[in-house]
Amino acid sequence: MKQIxxxxxxxxxxxxxxxxxxxxxxxxxxxxxxKYSKTFVITDQNIEPLFLKRIMKSLxxxxxxxxxxxxEKEKNIESVSKIWTAMHEAQCDRKSLVINxxxxxxxxxxxxxxxxxxxxxxxxxxxxxxxxxxxASIGGKTGIDFSGVKNLIGTFNQxxxxxxxxxxxxTLPKREFLSGFAEIIKHGLIKSEEYFELVTAKHPxxxxxxxxxxxxxxxxxxxxxxVQSDETESNVRKLLNFGHTIGHAIEALxxxxxxxxxxxEAISIGxxxxxxxxxxxxxxxxxxxxxxEEALTTAELPVSSTGxxxxxxxxxxxxxxxxxxxxxxxTLLRGIGDALxxxxxxxxxxxxxxxxx
Ligand SMILES: NC(=O)c1ccc[n+]([C@@H]2O[C@H](COP(=O)([O-])OP(=O)(O)OC[C@H]3O[C@@H](n4cnc5c(N)ncnc54)[C@H](O)[C@@H]3O)[C@@H](O)[C@H]2O)c1
Ligand SMILES: [Zn+2]
Numbered sequence: 417m418k419q420i421x422x423x424x425x426x427x428x429x430x431x432x433x434x435x436x437x438x439x440x441x442x443x444x445x446x447x448x449x450x451k452y453s454k455t456f457v458i459t460d461q462n463i464e465p466l467f468l469k470r471i472m473k474s475l476x477x478x479x480x481x482x483x484x485x486x487x488e489k490e491k492n493i494e495s496v497s498k499i500w501t502a503m504h505e506a507q508c509d510r511k512s513l514v515i516n517x518x519x520x521x522x523x524x525x526x527x528x529x530x531x532x533x534x535x536x537x538x539x540x541x542x543x544x545x546x547x548x549x550x551x552a553s554i555g556g557k558t559g560i561d562f563s564g565v566k567n568l569i570g571t572f573n574q575x576x577x578x579x580x581x582x583x584x585x586x587t588l589p590k591r592e593f594l595s596g597f598a599e600i601i602k603h604g605l606i607k608s609e610e611y612f613e614l615v616t617a618k619h620p621x622x623x624x625x626x627x628x629x630x631x632x633x634x635x636x637x638x639x640x641x642x643v644q645s646d647e648t649e650s651n652v653r654k655l656l657n658f659g660h661t662i663g664h665a666i667e668a669l670x671x672x673x674x675x676x677x678x679x680x681e682a683i684s685i686g687x688x689x690x691x692x693x694x695x696x697x698x699x700x701x702x703x704x705x706x707x708x709e710e711a712l713t714t715a716e717l718p719v720s721s722t723g724x725x726x727x728x729x730x731x732x733x734x735x736x737x738x739x740x741x742x743x744x745x746x747t748l749l750r751g752i753g754d755a756l757x758x759x760x761x762x763x764x765x766x767x768x769x770x771x772x773x
Contacts, residue, residue, distance in 0.1 A: 417434060417435065417436030417439055418434075418435040418436060418629065418633050419432065419433070419434055419435070420432070420433040420435070420633070420636060420637070420640065421433075429574045429576070430576075431556075431574045431575055431576060431577060431578065432446075432447075432576075432577045432578075433554070433577070433578040433579075433580065433636060433640075434446055434577070434578070434579050434580065435580040435582075435629055435632055435633050435636070436580075436581065436582070436629065437581065437582050437583055437625060437629065438581065438583050439579060439581050440467070440470070440471060440474070440517075440542050440579050440581040440583075440584075441470055441471075441473075441474045442474070443471065443474050443475065443515075443540075443542075443579060444474055444475065444476040446577070446579065447540065447576070447577055449475075449476050449477050449513070451511065452477060452511055452512065452513040452538070453477075453478075453509055453511040453512055454477055454478045454479060454480065454506070454507075454508065454511075454512050454513070455475050455477055455478070455479040455480075455512070455513045455514070455515055456479065456480050456481065456482075456502075456503050456506060456508050456512055456513070456514050456515070457471060457472065457475075457479060457480070457481035457482075457514075457515045457516075457517060458481070458482055458484065458499060458514060458515070458516045458517070458518070458522055458525075458526035458529070459481065459482075459483055459484070459516075459517045459518050459522060460483060460484045460485065460486040460490075460518050460519075460521070460522055461483055461484070461485060461486055462486050462518075463517055463518045463522070463544055464483045466544075466584075466587055467517060467542075467544065467584065468481065468483070468517070471515070471517055471542070475515075480502070480503075480506035480508075482498070482499055482502040482503075484498070484499075484522065484525070486518075486519075486521070487521065488521055488561070488671060488676070488679075489671070490521065490525075491521045491524060491525050491560050491561050492560055492561055492562070493560060493562065493569070495525055495560070496525060496528060496529050496532075496560055499525070499526065499529040500529060500532075500533055503529070503533055508533065508534075508537070509534070510534050510537060511537075512537050513537065513538050513539065513540065513576075514526060514527075514529070514530035514533075514537060514538070514539035514540070515539070515540045515542065516530075516539060516540070516541050516542065517542040517544060518542075518543075518544055518545075518548070519543070519544060519545035519547065519548045519552070519592075520543070520545060520547055520548040520551070520552030520553075520679065522548075523541045523543055523548050523552045523553045523558075524552060524557070524558055524559050524560065524567070524570070525558075525559075525560055526539065526541075527539055527541065527558030527559075527571075527573065527575065528558040528559050528560055528569075528570055528571060530558075530573075531558055531571045531573035532571065536573065538575075538576045539575050539576065540575055540576060540577045540578065540579065541553035541575045541577075541578045541579075542578075542579045542580075542581070542584075543578065543580060543584075544581075544584040544588070545584075545588055545592055545593075545596055546585060546588065546592070546593050546595075546596025546597060546599075546600075546632075547592070547595055547596035547598075547599055547679060547680055548596075549580045549585075549596070549632050549636075550596060550599050550600055550603070550632055550635040550636060550639070551596075551599040551635075551639065553575070553578050553580075554578065554636055554639050554640060554643070555639060555640070555643040555653075555656075556572050556573055556574035556575070556643070557570060557571075557572060558570050558571050558572075558573055559571070564668065564672075565668070565735060566664050566667065566668055580632060580636075582625055582628055582629055582632065585628070590621070591678060591681075592678065593620065593621070594620055594680070594681075594715060594716050594717060595678035595679060595680030595681050595717075596680055597615075597620040597680065597715055597717070598659075598680035598681070598683050598684045598687070598712075598715070598717050599635070599680060599683065600615050600620075600631060600635050601615060601616060601684075601687070601711060601712065601715065601717075602656075602658055602659055602683065602687060603634075603635045603638040603639065604616070604752070604753065605658060605687065605691075605708065605749060605752060605753065605755070606638075606655045606656065606658050606747070606749075606753070606755040607638045607641075607642070607655070607753060607755070608638065608753045609751070609752045609753035609754075610753070611634055611638070611753075612711070612752050612753060614631075615631060616711035616714065616715065619714065619715065619716070620715050620716075639656065642655055642656055643656075651757065651758075652757070654745070654747055654757035654758065655747055655755045655757055656747075657747045657757070658687060658690060658747040658748075658749070658755055659683045659684070659686035659687030659690050660683060660686060660747075661686065661690065661733055661736060661744065661745075661746055661747075662685070662686035662689040662690055662729065662733065662766075662770070663679075663682045663683035663684075663685060663686020663687065664682070664686070664732070664736065665686075665728075665729045665730075665732035665733045665736070666682045666685055666686060666721060666724070666729065667679060667682035667683075668732055669725065669728055669729065669732060670682060670721075677718070677721070680717070681717060681718050684712050684715075684717035684718055684719060685718055685719060685720060685721050685773060687708070687712065688708060688709055688712060688719045688720075688773070689769050689770060689772075689773050690746060690747070690748060690749075690769075691704075691705050691708045691709075691749055692705060692769040692772060692773075693746065693748060693761055693765055693766060693769040694748040694749040694750070696761075696765045696768060696769055697748060697759070697761050697765060699748055699749060699750045699756070699759075700748070700749045700750065700751065701751070704749070704751055704752050707752065708752070719773075720772075720773045721773060724770060724773050726767055726770045726771065729770060730763070730766070730767070730770075733766070743760055744760065744761075744763075744766070745757070745758050745759070745760065746759045746760070746761060747759065748761075
């Protein structure tokens, strides 16, 4: 089992991340439960039959739980209200510990409910999708979608711990697994050419369990190194937004359609468009751009979207909360493993890159 300890000075909080196989049942030994009055478990209907009983049995102190309807559409204030109500009815107090077991939706929403209930109670994430393991559960961003904008409402709040159990990936649908892999490829693109080469050397499903433990650990290392130096996203953390300005817009538009894309799928298209913008802005070589397209295609991730509505994408981009003073701030690539944040490019460059998507 691997263990990573993170210190976040801004909130004087330590978050311990445990990564391994068959470890979530050992939760009682991984954390100190003495300081908590009870646990409140948040999960969704897909996870309930797979893991809920086992997790409840492993908890050493009294507990209650809520099972949510799965899906991004449920990551809203009504769902959070249901969680708050259930926590109140279960008589959760300030000493309660929330445990989110599920994908990024459960982690984001459960983390938000926990960080606002009674002005904030401690929480642990047990991410069960690859995307949540390498991304959503790490870094302390919680939140919900609001008014058609992804993650418009939320907090920066670190979990006290994260348990990443690779056994949970066995039941994950292939499409979800590949979607999570997009974030792994992103970590290589923004920080390490060597890691990019490693994770794109073969099809994602060809990595063994122990190789996956190492890959997940390395991705977390890359993400946490960035987050620790900039917990509240004033600067360096923007590197992690690579692919996300365009990707979030495409994801949001997809949610309004009958064929929504998964987060990682939208980010894959976003990464290629933003790599193309990097090339058009004379930052990225054509050979690196082609290498990125090939890597995403090999990983069976989408690199284009049929019938992309450029006007709608631009409108969504402009309403992105990450923009400051009306400027579209992009994270672009100067090479594989070398990213630059706060890059402004003329709108026509974005349009030209989108035209090819
Ligand atoms: N907070 C952050 O920093 C951050 C970063 C990246 C993404 N996110 C958020 O994460 C969300 C996407 O997360 P996701 O991709 O995990 O989606 P998700 O939570 O919707 O999970 C995907 C689907 O897989 C099911 N599932 C989960 N684990 C399973 C398992 N082990 N076996 C079988 N089925 C399983 C879920 O019930 C769901 O139907 C988005 O809302 C995104 O905004 C947050
Ligand atoms: Zn993402």
